[in-house]
Amino acid sequence: MATHLSAADTRPRHKRVLPGLSLSLGTSLLFISLILLLPMTGLVMQSVDMGWDRYWQVISDERVVASYKVTLWAALIASVFNGFFGLLLAWVLVRYDFPGRRILDALVDLPFALPTAVAGITLATLYAQNGWYGEILESLGLKVAYTPWGIVLAMAFTSIPFVVRTVQPVLEELSPEEEEAGMTLGASDWSVFRRVIFPALWPALMTGIALSFTRSLGEFGAVIFIAGNMPYVSEITSLMIFVSLQEFDFPAASAIASVVLMASLVLLFAINIWQARYLRRLHGRS
């Protein structure tokens, strides 16, 4: 998730003249240890305490496994949808000038600014049988609210901005020469897009989709209102943790949480390594 690789990494080493290294680094390390790392110890201890057999029994429970599948599939569909929609939005925002462009640009961030619980009750109301969208869908014989498709919808809504905001800057920086050369030579729009533009965009697009996927895996507030939360059908993994907690089954909650936590940490490190590599390549070229 880091976009902060840049000039500082390639700059020759300075003699240190600026003050505040020990203060700023000390505060940062203390904060990260207390706020981020220390709380993990509780989870590790709880998981170790319960023993491997019980741990395995909890994380491979049929209902929990069903929740992994629902969560993964829904997050995958939602993030692929956002790949298309985000690319389209970024393209329209960068390439065209039209009335309302600035408003559209601002609106893209709505899902980040709107509390997820608000998004959840609103989507549930709109897509319920008697809601504005639900009625139309019902007449077409489709059902979204209180089915796994409701989960996809909520995940897609909350992660719309990721792809737009990763693709947008790359699209803005794209130099027009190659593109114009292709057009002048009489190649079609589609083939120039496919051969010239898409290869430059796809690392950013993949990063955006991966971020959207990671966010979707962890989404809770928006999902639970519209999912219907039926065991084996539309329960997400975060909800399984929540349910275990309500039953005061801390070991079970910890075991499931440890799976979710490891998955998200692996994704986070993978995205950061991938971004560092592709940014280095970009810098090497320029």
Added chain:
Amino acid sequence: MSSSKSSSGQHQLRVGDSPLVKGLLIGITLLLTAILLVVPLIAIFQQAFVEGAAHYFNSLVEADTLHAIGLTLVVAALTVPINLVFGVMLAWAVTRFEFPGRKILMTLMDIPFAVSPVVAGLLYLLLYGNNGWIGSWLYDQDIQLMFAWPGIVMVTVFVTCPFVARELIPLMQQQGREDEEAAVILGASGWQLFRRVTLPNIKWALIYGVILTNARAVGEFGAVSVVSGNIRGETNTLPLHVQLQYEDYQAAAAFASASLLAMIALLTLLLKAFIEWRQERSLKIEAEKERQVTQ
């Protein structure tokens, strides 16, 4: 955006410039945005007023709702300054110095973005709850953090800690350290250096980071719902109150509370657009000055 305009002046055709493609793409985008974003936003307010304006205002001044609003403001007021200090410190450390583990530190900072909020809440509950190794000691001292407001503040700090640093780091890296080094050589003290040289340069990014931190702090749901205990009129923040009312079949009241949160979200977007406009303008003014100097 600037690149597309400079080329259109030369009447060079670029991909997707034909009126048909352009109209089609803009049309599809606006339609999808209307369905996915605009209508839901309108629906929040429509649902809030579905039982009339009197009902709307009455439900907002209910004692439990007022308490939830107050608690939410307190949580944000405590969270934002903590993360402001942390964000500035971290950004200063990683952009002004090189040290082993710098990249690892930046990756660690991103953890709250990747972790499910429910897991975040659980981590705190396990450590500081009555059975946790710190919590049981606190219990003996008669200190209760979980299922009380301090716990809500703690998880909110966790969830929102990357925002300020993430806004500052790219900007501070791009600006480099030359200005600051010059100030030090001229004899500025650490505080003078920060206030007179660094702060004016990072002002807008800092404000934007604070706005984002605030928006997320006000709206956090998953992590807070794990550690709050959901005690009506005591440990209910506004998002939790929305859930409670919604599940109590008081839909209009729930949407009334939700409309307050939606207004904060809209204000956040507005401020963001304003800050971007300011930054673009100052960039343009600088470019104009440079052009005049070279002429």
